[in-house]
Amino acid sequence: MEYNPIYLDIVWVLFATALVFLMQAGFAMLEAGATRAKNAANIIMKNVMDVSIGSLVFWMVGFGFMFGANKSGWIGTSNFFLSDIDPATDSGMFDFAFFIFQTVFAATAATIISGAVSERTKFAAYLIYTVAVTAFIYPIFGSWVWGGGWLSELGDNGFMDFAGSTVVHSVGGWAALAGAIVVGPRLGKYTAGKSPVAIPGHSITLAALGVFILWFGWFGFNAGSTVSGNTGLIAIIAVTTNLAAAAGGVAALTLSYLLWKRFDASMTLNGVIGGLVAITAGTANMSPAMAALTGLIGGMVVVGAIVLLDRKLKVDDPVGAIAVHGFAGAWGTIAVGLFASATYGGVDGLFFGGGVGQLLVQLTGVAAAFLFVFSTSFIVFKVIDMTIGMRASDEDQIRGLDISEHQAAGYPDFAPAIPLVSYSTPVLSGAAVPSGAAIDETIES
Amino acid sequence: MEYNPIYLDIVWVLFATALVFLMQAGFAMLEAGATRAKNAANIIMKNVMDVSIGSLVFWMVGFGFMFGANKSGWIGTSNFFLSDIDPATDSGMFDFAFFIFQTVFAATAATIISGAVSERTKFAAYLIYTVAVTAFIYPIFGSWVWGGGWLSELGDNGFMDFAGSTVVHSVGGWAALAGAIVVGPRLGKYTAGKSPVAIPGHSITLAALGVFILWFGWFGFNAGSTVSGNTGLIAIIAVTTNLAAAAGGVAALTLSYLLWKRFDASMTLNGVIGGLVAITAGTANMSPAMAALTGLIGGMVVVGAIVLLDRKLKVDDPVGAIAVHGFAGAWGTIAVGLFASATYGGVDGLFFGGGVGQLLVQLTGVAAAFLFVFSTSFIVFKVIDMTIGMRASDEDQIRGLDISEHQAAGYPDFAPAIPLVSYSTPVLSGAAVPSGAAIDETIES
Amino acid sequence: MEYNPIYLDIVWVLFATALVFLMQAGFAMLEAGATRAKNAANIIMKNVMDVSIGSLVFWMVGFGFMFGANKSGWIGTSNFFLSDIDPATDSGMFDFAFFIFQTVFAATAATIISGAVSERTKFAAYLIYTVAVTAFIYPIFGSWVWGGGWLSELGDNGFMDFAGSTVVHSVGGWAALAGAIVVGPRLGKYTAGKSPVAIPGHSITLAALGVFILWFGWFGFNAGSTVSGNTGLIAIIAVTTNLAAAAGGVAALTLSYLLWKRFDASMTLNGVIGGLVAITAGTANMSPAMAALTGLIGGMVVVGAIVLLDRKLKVDDPVGAIAVHGFAGAWGTIAVGLFASATYGGVDGLFFGGGVGQLLVQLTGVAAAFLFVFSTSFIVFKVIDMTIGMRASDEDQIRGLDISEHQAAGYPDFAPAIPLVSYSTPVLSGAAVPSGAAIDETIES
Amino acid sequence: MKEITAVIQPVRLGPVREALSLVGVTGMTISEARGFGSQGGSVDTYRGVEYRVDYVPKIKLEIVVSEAFVDPTVDAIIEAARTGTLGDGKIWIKEVSTVIRVRTGEKDEVALN
Amino acid sequence: MKEITAVIQPVRLGPVREALSLVGVTGMTISEARGFGSQGGSVDTYRGVEYRVDYVPKIKLEIVVSEAFVDPTVDAIIEAARTGTLGDGKIWIKEVSTVIRVRTGEKDEVALN
Amino acid sequence: MKEITAVIQPVRLGPVREALSLVGVTGMTISEARGFGSQGGSVDTYRGVEYRVDYVPKIKLEIVVSEAFVDPTVDAIIEAARTGTLGDGKIWIKEVSTVIRVRTGEKDEVALN
Ligand SMILES: Nc1ncnc2c1ncn2[C@@H]1O[C@H](COP(=O)(O)OP(=O)(O)O)[C@@H](O)[C@H]1O
Ligand SMILES: Nc1ncnc2c1ncn2[C@@H]1O[C@H](COP(=O)(O)OP(=O)(O)O)[C@@H](O)[C@H]1O
Numbered sequence A, B, C: 001m002e003y004n005p006i007y008l009d010i011v012w013v014l015f016a017t018a019l020v021f022l023m024q025a026g027f028a029m030l031e032a033g034a035t036r037a038k039n040a041a042n043i044i045m046k047n048v049m050d051v052s053i054g055s056l057v058f059w060m061v062g063f064g065f066m067f068g069a070n071k072s073g074w075i076g077t078s079n080f081f082l083s084d085i086d087p088a089t090d091s092g093m094f095d096f097a098f099f100i101f102q103t104v105f106a107a108t109a110a111t112i113i114s115g116a117v118s119e120r121t122k123f124a125a126y127l128i129y130t131v132a133v134t135a136f137i138y139p140i141f142g143s144w145v146w147g148g149g150w151l152s153e154l155g156d157n158g159f160m161d162f163a164g165s166t167v168v169h170s171v172g173g174w175a176a177l178a179g180a181i182v183v184g185p186r187l188g189k190y191t192a193g194k195s196p197v198a199i200p201g202h203s204i205t206l207a208a209l210g211v212f213i214l215w216f217g218w219f220g221f222n223a224g225s226t227v228s229g230n231t232g233l234i235a236i237i238a239v240t241t242n243l244a245a246a247a248g249g250v251a252a253l254t255l256s257y258l259l260w261k262r263f264d265a266s267m268t269l270n271g272v273i274g275g276l277v278a279i280t281a282g283t284a285n286m287s288p289a290m291a292a293l294t295g296l297i298g299g300m301v302v303v304g305a306i307v308l309l310d311r312k313l314k315v316d317d318p319v320g321a322i323a324v325h326g327f328a329g330a331w332g333t334i335a336v337g338l339f340a341s342a343t344y345g346g347v348d349g350l351f352f353g354g355g356v357g358q359l360l361v362q363l364t365g366v367a368a369a370f371l372f373v374f375s376t377s378f379i380v381f382k383v384i385d386m387t388i389g390m391r392a393s394d395e396d397q398i399r400g401l402d403i404s405e406h407q408a409a410g411y412p413d414f415a416p417a418i419p420l421v422s423y424s425t426p427v428l429s430g431a432a433v434p435s436g437a438a439i440d441e442t443i444e445s
Numbered sequence D, E, F: 001m002k003e004i005t006a007v008i009q010p011v012r013l014g015p016v017r018e019a020l021s022l023v024g025v026t027g028m029t030i031s032e033a034r035g036f037g038s039q040g041g042s043v044d045t046y047r048g049v050e051y052r053v054d055y056v057p058k059i060k061l062e063i064v065v066s067e068a069f070v071d072p073t074v075d076a077i078i079e080a081a082r083t084g085t086l087g088d089g090k091i092w093i094k095e096v097s098t099v100i101r102v103r104t105g106e107k108d109e110v111a112l113n
């Protein structure tokens, strides 16, 4: 048998596809663990359905919009239903592998949103949004970067986002931001005086399991993005990915310890993901040391962004998805313009003598993602809200979405009636403790 | 170093083996999540032991019966304890890879049964059955299809079951059916008037985790069945597998919403698995669109079969294993005769101009599986029942098998005493609400 | 494109790396499941941080100590921060792959310890120890065996530990032993009369999930240790690994049934891991039958060692890590000297006519590991204890480390106040039931 | 009015509730409890070490009734909860001076209908 | 002294506790409970089979107070717990003969401050 | 007969049960509870936002005894449950008019042996 390198490519892409697919389990466990038991069935149903619907919709139209022939530079317009792929050839088979890899990427972008709007969004509304993001929003932005569109033509090297800090994560994060704003904070999340109330999730073990699975999946997410096994690049990618994750976890733990004198588990878990999201853009273009630095700052960005969103912007994101995917994704994309080194991927960033050129391109791409995704998502969510309604009623939120949306509890055998945590009395460091009456108003009415 | 394609084959088969192995975790979580907390330790012990015992027994005799020299066409008769494999050659090494891949397949067939007989079967009885299925029942039927036996010789192309909709899943499902019939329904599952009582599982998050892990593992299950990495086929297999799963989930959600106006989480999870089981036979022989259709119908078959078994046949299957593996497996095998397309795997089904020939072969194989497996399993279960007894006593079922069979609770720290769900008052749509006294009799006595 | 075997090597090593990485999730779930709910957040934080800190420290110094130029035979002294790796070449890329594979190995050694010292160790103390083990203790011992050091030069074939029964597992296990001794037993673990008290974990389902994930990861751990995909060896390794795991589970179940007439779930789960640990050294050097035997004895060693530690030595190891990794690891390393067969890996053990030479080398390595690791770890733990203190106060142990160390419960929605299991009344087979007053003293004061 | 406290086997909850409905009891409050008594617990094992679980799962019912309902209620519970084995539980009765329905502020007998 | 038992909607626990603090109640014991009454439960579905969940989650408060505190306590609970919908719960009052603080052995009124 | 309600620290359950056995108490019913009192709860953090957990885990014991047993029972509980720190709990006593053993229908004192 003659040697044909395409088989190793396909094997590698499918390996990576499987790993990225499992990230769905990671997101499901992280999101379920970080929210309350009474909404667990609803969360996992969102996760199961976004990958199901997303897979179908991306096959039908999304893949064509993203990777179809793209004359305008703004959108692909062929290969719907994979109509351009020839199953008779090996290269057609590679195209199928490429397609399935891209499918699980699209599903990742979709699932990021579910966490941010959790515990108060109607199930049907969420399903509609899932169609919008996997059919249009993600593929259109994706076509600009990975489908040969205008962002890929900017500057000397085009906008650099190797595995999708921006294309996948920030896109998911900014859509999540729009969703969280439109649907509003969970009942009881803010006191009348607008102080945030802590609403801890129901299972730290499931959340941690989710994070470990995501970290595992990220080896496929980043190293698979070579879409080739015939390259040593995949090795350095695995190294930079792991170091950034590790550094993100250490940074979030340390920073939250400095700020609050506590070894905060939830922040640390978010910090790990922040490190992973941050390195995703530059994973093939940085030295191990710069990757660790990118992850370290990524972990700190997550802590800062969570505080910013929760306290200043009053955006309620139960799982931290906006901070982790939106902010750390933007940071990681910018970091390429700073820390890229020609020794690793052929391009030098600002700190390695490459000048500001690439940095400006990176900033342009980050801004374009925010503007396009936030605005289109905001419109879609608003339209859904004005038609079928986004937000579950207060009564439904109190009973939990498991009962109100699915008529079945997530844990019928173990359902705590006492909210053991007294959500109504936040003790804000440095903030006045709000009076009982004020809280009462917000939470119960 | 000279190029030898066998290494990529071995790498691919081992990759797939690992993924299929992890399906054991998927089954364990799905089954544990779909049953009550008081039986959790028992469920996971069954899962751990069926893969342990199954691995040993299949090595000793099962593999020989399935893939050993098969003159009669009815059973293999050599290679017990792998005695025919030569460890000195690369092709011997490939044989080891093939063996380990087949081992995890056998373990899958075995573990399917544990869910269907859960919450009321004695542990020792289950262990004995596990030996029977991995030593004889699964390998013998398998030899007919994959070991060069009579089913592989039927018609022009033989019975087509690429990755085992029938060989693995229906075999597991029909054995499960026999087991569920012999052991009888759980205490309290049916009222005196024979209406089914809902007995929800204890953790939807674990069940969902199980489903995601299974979906992940299925990439190995189906694409690994090429037992070669030197083929582009694995790419289209990954595509059809994923689309069918997605379509199965969407179908089950939609159909159950149409029937009961509810977004039923448990049905949706079963629908995903139904889609996966259905595509397993034709994964390498269908276009993406036909794969989606096969999965879609697979998801609907699951919903229908669950209702049929639960309400009409009064067969109590706590996790839906019979519907998912038996029925959807049969459907998927038949679908090959309908939807196969020569463009993809060289054979045309009825709807692609291939006539009814292949369809009849498929039906023959499906019928053979049912007849052979159901009858032999029924006998084995009956013999076990008449000797050591299959069924845990009512008292043991009330306390839970964790305590009665393992003398240790699954959740010693969290053990709910109140059955928060009142199992005694089913409200059957369209059925008369049974009187209290009648239920009392069934449940408590 | 010309054929270059290095790409398949890198693909294989990265595949194995990902699987070994996921073992972190396995350990986290197993350890969390096997301990009480009030310490769940603490356990998972230890697991997240040991892989994070370990990854960074091993990159900075550990890898250099282990695999750097090693003139003395006692320690490597170059390649810190990967300074010797050339990213411009394919072989440099392979070095990165090798490094990341070794990183996840180091993290495995580190995480083993967390289980043994769980439920009573201060978080900061644990972090410091993690640095010590991944920077020095593990790499230095590792350099003796895998870094070209003195153990690799002993006898005809050097000390044989293919994938690390000793280098990884016993090292982790003996460090765990030192830690468990220094930190002392959990409050309430022994009565005043020094009888052990059973303290069951909080979730058998999570523990079982952990075991399945570990088993899955072990395919990467052992077969990846070829650090090459261009070899058929990986196939036989997968076979021996799986058979040993299966046999370990069967052995532990059977032995505990013979001893206590119970199908003990926790012992069975530990037995599976014991089988895996035991085969790790000889996985590439044994026939399938000898592998099964090694695993079988491994499972029995685990049962014996748990009883020995718990009852005779009064070492409190909540998850059984010392028995599983220390003892079964030592056994498996010795087994190579007994059961190795030249047909499989070129070396014959005692029972295959190879004489006692290799056996003595194996015993030397096992002893060296114990002496070096136990003594250095003991010193490190003692120093930590005398400076910042190892042990959480009794009051903190009563409230649980989640609250006392992390100021946040692991399950804020489900927090059982009643210890449903009455830890204060052990019923020891054959031992006098201690008087109430005596227990009171130990547990409450 | 009286408060009837009944501690029963969890598995008898269904029948007891049906029986109470038949005698006209329209409300009650239940909670999880653990009982210690002559029934004894179980002896479990964890990795070879046995331990006694002293407390047996029980359901506690609290039912406030007017005098006229006391006897029928108690009889209904006894009949439906009895299995004849150790651990069937206890019923005990205390005097209640006032009952109020939160929703309406209604008092005493009226609050109980 | 009296023991006031109040069964309320879980979501009203916060306001009730605040209201009790305002009237000077300094201690109470709460527990999870499930209520059966006119409110009715929900009808859930599991794989196409419907089932009724008869028991609604409630919180039970037990508060021991001296005579003088009975009325203000009851009024505070009613006001804070009432939502006006079915299922707001019941309050009932029983006589307590002795109260002891474990820590000090103090008795009766003194034990309640 | 009397019903003795005791709210104690969870960790004292073992010693209290031993102490009760020594004075001859043969049955009791326990349940999980949460206490609010002078002990105060803890201040936890979740992603940088602090929150107060107001309610402290407690165990509630309910023991029905005949008059003669009241004092020994109360004394046994106090001795075994006291740690001397805030939050050791309260004991309170109420009159019970009737006790019935479900299994046999035995009443009052007889039902308590
Ligand atoms: N003196 C008591 N005070 C309160 N509850 C009791 C008392 N004695 C028994 N109980 C409750 O009644 C349950 C059954 O009592 P037990 O003595 O085990 O059986 P039986 O009542 O059938 O003789 C116990 O588990 C406990 O919950
Ligand atoms: N007779 C009773 N004894 C004890 N608890 C009762 C009784 N009646 C009602 N309850 C409790 O009060 C709760 C509310 O009662 P319900 O009849 O549903 O509404 P409402 O009090 O608003 O009419 C019930 O869920 C139950 O916990």
Ligand SMILES: Nc1ncnc2c1ncn2[C@@H]1O[C@H](COP(=O)(O)OP(=O)(O)O)[C@@H](O)[C@H]1O
Residues within 6 Å of the ligand: E026, E027, E028, E029, E030, E062, E063, E064, E065, E101, E102, E103, E112, F007, F034, F035, F036, F037, F038, F039, F040, F056, F058, F085, F086, F087, F088, F089, F090
């Ligand atoms: N008035 C009360 N009514 C009912 N339970 C009370 C009352 N006061 C206190 N308790 C219970 O007793 C527990 C201990 O009371 P606390 O005031 O914290 O400490 P101490 O009794 O040591 O002064 C509380 O957590 C609560 O469960």
